[in-house]
Amino acid sequence: MALHEHRTECSYSRFILRLKRAFHMFAGGLAVFFLILAASPQSASAKEGDTERGRAVYEKRCWWCHGPEGDGDGPAAEFVNPPPRDLAFGLYKWKSTPFDEYSPSDEDFERMIAGGPHNGTPGWDGMSQTSMPGWGVVMTPGDIKDMTAYLRSLSGLERAEMSAVSLVGKIGPGPESIERGRELFKDRCAECHGTEGRGDGTKKLRDDWGARTWPRDLTKGWTFRAGSRPEDIYTRVTVGIPGTQMPSFADPFSNKAMTEEERWDVANYVASLDEPSQRPVPETVLKAVKVEGSLPLTHSSRLWDPAPEANYFLFPQIIAGDKAYTPSLDSISIKALHNGKEAAFLLEWNDPTNSMPWDPKAVEIADGQLFPDGAAIQFPAGEVKGGRPYFGMGDGRKPVVIWRWKGPEDEPGKESFGILKARGFERLSRKTVSEDAGFEASGVYENGRWRVVMKGPVNHENGPAFEEGAFTPVAFALWDGSNGDNKGRHVMTGWEWARLEKETRGPSYIWPFAAGGLVLAAEMLWLFLGRGRKD
Amino acid sequence: MRLIKFLAVNLFFYALLKAPGLLAGKPVPSSVITMYMFFIVMTVLLVMTITDEGANGLFAPIRSLLEDPSRALARKVLFVLLPVAAALSVQYLSTDPGPPFELRSAHPAPPGVVRAYGKVYELDGLENPLRALEKENPAAFKELAREGGEVYFRNCFFCHGARLDGRGHYAYAMDPLPMPFTGSDTIAQLKESYLFWRIVKGGPGLPREGGPNISSMPAWENELTEEEVWKVILFLYDYTGNRPRSWKD
Numbered sequence: 001m002a003l004h005e006h007r008t009e010c011s012y013s014r015f016i017l018r019l020k021r022a023f024h025m026f027a028g029g030l031a032v033f034f035l036i037l038a039a040s041p042q043s044a045s046a047k048e049g050d051t052e053r054g055r056a057v058y059e060k061r062c063w064w065c066h067g068p069e070g071d072g073d074g075p076a077a078e079f080v081n082p083p084p085r086d087l088a089f090g091l092y093k094w095k096s097t098p099f100d101e102y103s104p105s106d107e108d109f110e111r112m113i114a115g116g117p118h119n120g121t122p123g124w125d126g127m128s129q130t131s132m133p134g135w136g137v138v139m140t141p142g143d144i145k146d147m148t149a150y151l152r153s154l155s156g157l158e159r160a161e162m163s164a165v166s167l168v169g170k171i172g173p174g175p176e177s178i179e180r181g182r183e184l185f186k187d188r189c190a191e192c193h194g195t196e197g198r199g200d201g202t203k204k205l206r207d208d209w210g211a212r213t214w215p216r217d218l219t220k221g222w223t224f225r226a227g228s229r230p231e232d233i234y235t236r237v238t239v240g241i242p243g244t245q246m247p248s249f250a251d252p253f254s255n256k257a258m259t260e261e262e263r264w265d266v267a268n269y270v271a272s273l274d275e276p277s278q279r280p281v282p283e284t285v286l287k288a289v290k291v292e293g294s295l296p297l298t299h300s301s302r303l304w305d306p307a308p309e310a311n312y313f314l315f316p317q318i319i320a321g322d323k324a325y326t327p328s329l330d331s332i333s334i335k336a337l338h339n340g341k342e343a344a345f346l347l348e349w350n351d352p353t354n355s356m357p358w359d360p361k362a363v364e365i366a367d368g369q370l371f372p373d374g375a376a377i378q379f380p381a382g383e384v385k386g387g388r389p390y391f392g393m394g395d396g397r398k399p400v401v402i403w404r405w406k407g408p409e410d411e412p413g414k415e416s417f418g419i420l421k422a423r424g425f426e427r428l429s430r431k432t433v434s435e436d437a438g439f440e441a442s443g444v445y446e447n448g449r450w451r452v453v454m455k456g457p458v459n460h461e462n463g464p465a466f467e468e469g470a471f472t473p474v475a476f477a478l479w480d481g482s483n484g485d486n487k488g489r490h491v492m493t494g495w496e497w498a499r500l501e502k503e504t505r506g507p508s509y510i511w512p513f514a515a516g517g518l519v520l521a522a523e524m525l526w527l528f529l530g531r532g533r534k535d
Numbered sequence: 536m537r538l539i540k541f542l543a544v545n546l547f548f549y550a551l552l553k554a555p556g557l558l559a560g561k562p563v564p565s566s567v568i569t570m571y572m573f574f575i576v577m578t579v580l581l582v583m584t585i586t587d588e589g590a591n592g593l594f595a596p597i598r599s600l601l602e603d604p605s606r607a608l609a610r611k612v613l614f615v616l617l618p619v620a621a622a623l624s625v626q627y628l629s630t631d632p633g634p635p636f637e638l639r640s641a642h643p644a645p646p647g648v649v650r651a652y653g654k655v656y657e658l659d660g661l662e663n664p665l666r667a668l669e670k671e672n673p674a675a676f677k678e679l680a681r682e683g684g685e686v687y688f689r690n691c692f693f694c695h696g697a698r699l700d701g702r703g704h705y706a707y708a709m710d711p712l713p714m715p716f717t718g719s720d721t722i723a724q725l726k727e728s729y730l731f732w733r734i735v736k737g738g739p740g741l742p743r744e745g746g747p748n749i750s751s752m753p754a755w756e757n758e759l760t761e762e763e764v765w766k767v768i769l770f771l772y773d774y775t776g777n778r779p780r781s782w783k784d
Contacts, residue, residue: 060774064688064697076688076697080704123707131704133697282710285634313708318693319753325693387637390739390748398748471634494710495749497634509626516622523614 048159049142054150057143065131070154072209080131081326083211090155091208091243094127094226096164096235099248103160109148111226114139121222121313122282129223129330165238167231171264173271180262181269188249188256189266193218197273198448200352204365208243212367214328215246217350217448221274223330228274234267278311280331286310286474286498288336288343288466295337295344297442299451304346307335314478314491319392321425321488328352328483329491332476338500342438343466344455347375347476354445355481356408362482371481373407374490375443375452378475379464381421388473391495393422401462403454405441407481417441417454419462425488437462458500466500474498537592541583548575564636639711642725643745651735651756660782661728665765676769683770686763694751699775709751716771723777730768730779734759 058066065080067073070087077084085092094112095104104112115126115134125134139147152159171177186195194200197218205213221228226236237258240248249258249266258266289307296303312334316327328351335346355373356362363370380389381399389398402420409416419439422428439462443452458466466472477492479485552571556562584590600606600613649656668676688697694713696703701715716722722730732740738750755764772779 061697064684064692074688075685076692079689079693121707123702123712124704125702126704131693131697133702133704135698137700138698282707283634315705315708315751318705319751320757387743388748391751395739395748493708494751499634512622512626515625516618519621520618523617 049145049147049149051146051149051153053143054146054148054153057139057147058150061135061138062147070151076131079325082130082213083209084131086209087151087154089209090157093241093243095239095242097160097162097239098165099238099240099242099251101160101162103152103157105160105164106145106148107164109151110141110144113144113147114141128225130225165235167234169260169264170231170234171261171268173230173268177265177268178272181265181267181272184258184262184266185269188258189270192245194352194448196447196449197270198350198352200350200448202353202361202365203245205245207245213244214352217352218270218273219275219350220278220331221271221276222279228271230264230267230271233270234264237263237266237270277309278331278333280311280313282313284310284312284496285471286334286336286496288338288498288500290468290501291337291339293339295339295342295455297344297440297453297455299346299348299444299453303337304335307337307346310334310496312476312493312496314476314493316491317392317477317488324485324489324491326483327491328480328485329478332478332493334476336498338458338466340468341457342455343458343464343500344453345377347377347452347454347478348449349375349478350449351445351478351480352448353480353482354407354450356412356445358411366482368484369486371479371484371486372409373445373450373481374405374479374485375450375454376402376404376477377454378402378477380473381461383465384473388495390424391475393425393428396423396427399423401464403439403441403456405443405452405454406479407443407445407450415441415443419456421462464498466498468500468502471497471499537583537589538594538596541579541593544579545572545576548572565633566636567638637746637749638744639746639749640744641711641714642729643742645729645732646742649732649735652761656728656731658728658732661731662782663727663731663765663768663779665762665769666727666779677773679766680769680773683763683766683768684774686759686767687770690755690758691767699771711746711749713751716777717775719777721777722771722775722779725780726782727765727768727772727779730771731764734764734767 058070059068063074065072065074065076065084066087067077067084072084072086072088074084090102092104092108092112095108097103097105097108112127112132114136115132116136117125121128125137126132135144151157185193185197190197190201192199192201192203192205192215194215199215199217201215203215205215207213216224224232226232236246238248238250240246240251247254247256249256249263250260251257287308287310291303310333312332314327314329314331316324318325329349331349333348335348337344351373353362353365355366355370357370357372378391378393379401381394381401387398389395389400393402394400400422402422404418404420406416408414417439418430420428420430437457438460439456441452441454443450445451457463464472464474473495474497475493475495477490479490485491549568549572552563552568583593600609645658647658649658665676665679668679687695692703693705694703694709695701695716696706696713699716700718701713703713706713714721733752735754735756737754738752739747739754741747741750759767768779771777
């Protein structure tokens with residue numbers, strides 16, 4: 001019932017928006033007509049940007065994704081997720097003007113086009129987690145103005161009359177505000193964003209163009225499209241995301257409307273959900289901490305506490321075979337332990353769905369056929385001499401061993417764990433492992449997060465050739481079955497480095513002391529000899 | 536004075552090696568820095584001590600510190616500091632060596648022949664068969680370059696980027712990073728036959744020094760036709776304003 005009301009109210013406000021847009025197009029057309037009649041083109045272009053010059057830049061740089069007419073249907077469109085914006089429709093997601101103002105501000109256009117340095121993803125300056133790059137490095141501010149004028153002309157959009165949402169009422173992110181925000185979040189946001197904010201509300205959402213949309217995983221601030229400061233989040237909550245189910249919570253017609261203070265509280269709470277420690281740092285080494293006795297098979301064991309977390313970016317398998325052009329998972333956190341004979345890995349990743357076929361919710365929101373979720377760890381088979389094997393499942397000369405865990409497929413608790421040996425992705429041999437060999441795995445899905453432990457012997461023919469203190473290549477892969485991931489369609493890392501740490505007795509100071517003593521002795525000797533020479 | 540100069544020169548080279556890491560976030564591996572610094576220090580020492588006068592000038596401050604009676608206090612301080620410094624540097628060296636580093640050549644020497652599409656291509660003298668149209672029929676050439684662009688944006692831009700600068704939206708997850716095509720130091724230095732080889736054979740077709748085991752570049756002979764490969768090469772040069780090197784250069 002609540003959902004139904006929500007829908008009607010959404011479409012009502014969208015109806016208002018469309019009316020407004022129709023009026024704007026009419027008014028825009030009139031304005032253009034009068035401009036042509038009266039104003040000199042120079043004065044108009046100085047202020048507004050030159051539509052024709054914008055078109056020229058568009059036809060060199062933009063149409064490949066956004067299409068020749070701006071309909072979002074360029075040659076690249078079907079290979080990217082989210083899809084390129086339909087510029088002819090004139091509805092923009094990332095704007096800072098109020099919900100009842102159709103047009104983004106000039107600054108919004110500039111930010112969308114130019115991009116800028118990014119605090120989360122090194123080397124990427126475009127819009128987070130999209131294929132829209134930052135054009136500021138190749139387009140001048142003048143180009144961007146021209147482009148803005150051209151984009152407006154594609155949909156007959158007027159310049160915004162209202163200015164950006166005001167931030168002057170800002171409430172600081174104190175504990176009281178965050179606590180109030182937490183309560184509001186439960187009621188207004190958790191339905192889509194999940195109780196812990198990982199975007200696991202499990203509702204099948206589509207935008208106005210029919211494309212699937214996923215509520216943001218709020219624990220990964222570095223993936224927010226338009227910034228993750230409380231101010232950015234306040235703007236988003238106040239404006240909404242036009243064209244999607246993310247409404248404006250400032251819309252008085254909404255039954256979920258919030259006051260300005262409430263929106264700041266929610267923004268502060270959401271900003272507090274960010275876990276920057278999850279953000280991958282390039283070239284992190286996975287350190288396996290040494291423990292005594294048997295290794296844990298559950299993520300909740302205290303034994304994991306001393307193990308440092310290594311986070312890696314994932315890229316989709318688009319190299320060979322069945323390619324994963326529209327991945328849904330972007331990063332993975334790993335901890336590792338060993339006891340000299342065995343190694344255990346704890347893989348954690350956020351996934352909005354559990355992909356369990358007996359769960360009606362999972363079935364409802366799956367894209368096409370539902371496959372089980374999964375994870376894999378890849379090691380070189382045997383020692384690494386003269387270079388690592390090919391990172392994509394090995395090659396003819398250098399095979400790899402893969403530990404492959406699959407989520408439950410038919411009934412609860414029935415996960416599978418197998419060991420594969422591969423000499424390239426077309427040459428696989430699979431062994432089902434029995435527990436006596438010491439290979440075990442177990443996974444738990446909770447509140448939008450998988451936590452899977454895999455363990456097995458080291459220096460075994462089906463395990464990694466680990467030597468304490470030495471670096472060993474390791475790679476990871478994940479499957480999101482509700483995104484159609486299966487077999488070769490998955491996300492992955494390249495080779496990373498893991499190391500089995502030696503005893504955990506704490507750092508040894510023997511050698512530094514020895515070196516200091518040696519130098520001291522040499523000095524004494526020199527003094528002694530010098531004195532002898534003087535005498 | 537000469538001692539200060541000696542230190543300054545070495546420091547300058549050290550800063551040069553550290554700069555990419557500090558400024559551009561792409562550090563030179565510490566093992567490489569150590570190796571380079573060893574040769575740099577040795578070379579500077581050699582050059583500065585090539586004459587007796589130079590050697591005396593370089594070592595004079597050290598000798599005076601050790602022998603000059605008026606500098607007894609400095610000598611005593613040094614006496615204490617030296618063992619401490621030794622202990623600290625050993626401590627520093629014994630913590631965490633970085634992972635092994637594989638030197639990788641971005642543009643390794645190409646093979647003599649490439650076997651693909653049921654043919655044998657002699658790379659020596661191989662030309663882009665579509666290149667001639669650039670002069671003969673500019674309109675048709677433009678259209679081919681555009682078609683090459685469509686190939687690029689359906690297959691390549693995820694990694695090599697919509698700006699063709701090697702920074703596509705998945706590039707940051709990859710190591711080594713995808714190649715850029717912009718700038719005058721990449722495809723402008725190469726012949727079209729070289730690009731043909733790199734595209735058709737991809738990462739797995741690299742010689743050992745090119746890092747075939749870590750390159751994410753697919754072998755496109757399985758996915759693209761010969762004509763598509765030549766068209767995408769036209770596009771890469773046309774879009775970036777670069778000119779391929781020709782066999783006549």
